[in-house]
């Protein structure tokens with residue numbers, strides 16, 4: 001059947017009809033007074049989402065562009081930085097830092113395990129000369145379904161006093177609590193196709209006062225992603241370059257929806273969806289890839305005792321449900337169910353039931369049909 005596609009990957013995520021309709025308009029001038037009001041509202045609501053009094057800037061880039069802006073505006077070639085790698089996106093931070101000539105020390109954990117705060121503590125406490133300029137990490141590691149303990153690590157960075165804390169919150173913002181000011185996170189990068197519930201195409205960067213100080217002396221070359229220009233224009237409800245006007249109409253509607261639901265309710269929903277998904281997998285005899293205590297609120301990684309790509313393609317063929325596969329060495333080993341953004345209990349009950357039917361079809365060993373749905377329903381009730 002056509003037009004029954006169900007998108008359950010950790011980005012792009014499903015887009016609400018209200019957002020789609022908001023985008024289905026003729027564009028207006030990005031410097032018109034009408035659009036200036038839209039920029040003003042978006043900026044206010046983005047600060048609400050980030051729980052910050054400081055700046056949140058909108059960029060026409062994917063999430064990686066926001067990450068890049070978060071590096072090049074605040075650091076200089078040769079700067080000593082700690083970058084954390086426990087998955088594909090942590091690895092991306094390391095590559096990005098190296099591409100701009102930073103002196104990178106990598107803090108790593110095995111993919112599927114969380115970062116250890118002691119590793120940060122050791123390096124930062126030993127740095128009496130205060131030569132470490134930044135600590136760079138991923139909050140929710142989408143590739144493995146693991147969330148890192150950003151709150152604890154932020155305290156350690158604060159104790160160091162000098163280093164900036166630069167965070168990829170692409171799949172944690174809008175899914176779990178990321179109180180930017182309270183935790184003292186200097187730079188937060190995110191992207192539109194994840195928790196924001198709008199299509200791909202925009203990136204967001206929050207910038208603390210401390211980060212703006214670093215901006216003044218940072219020497220990595222920058223032009224399009226020079227955040228100083230974005231701040232100057234954003235303060236006047238304008239933008240330095242042409243903005244994706246229609247996507248921003250969508251963002252306006254999405255942020256209004258988020259405000260109507262409320263941050264606490266959004267976080268609770270993601271928590272419930274995560275728990276329901278995990279309990280269902282356990283009941284179905286599908287091993288989870290990472291432990292419960294560091295489960296990402298956005299995505300659950302599952303390591304079936306069969307070819308995960310076969311399972312994924314059968315689910316797609318039979319039910320037109322897209323779940324994500326494993327990346328790099330995890331390809332074929334795991335599949336990942338996205339439950340980020342515009343996702344509700346009904347969606348997951350559907351996915352779990354379809355997964356059970358698929359496993360039945362494939363003769364998965366040890367399957368107890370119906371057990372997954374029952375386990376999820378128990379959590380959702």
Ligand SMILES: *Cc1c(COP(=O)(O)O)cnc(C)c1O
Nearest residue numbers: 011062063064089142170171191
């Ligand atoms: C999706 C994602 C990104 C951004 O990827 P883009 O393809 O550049 O939008 C960055 N970090 C994490 C953790 C992600 O999940």
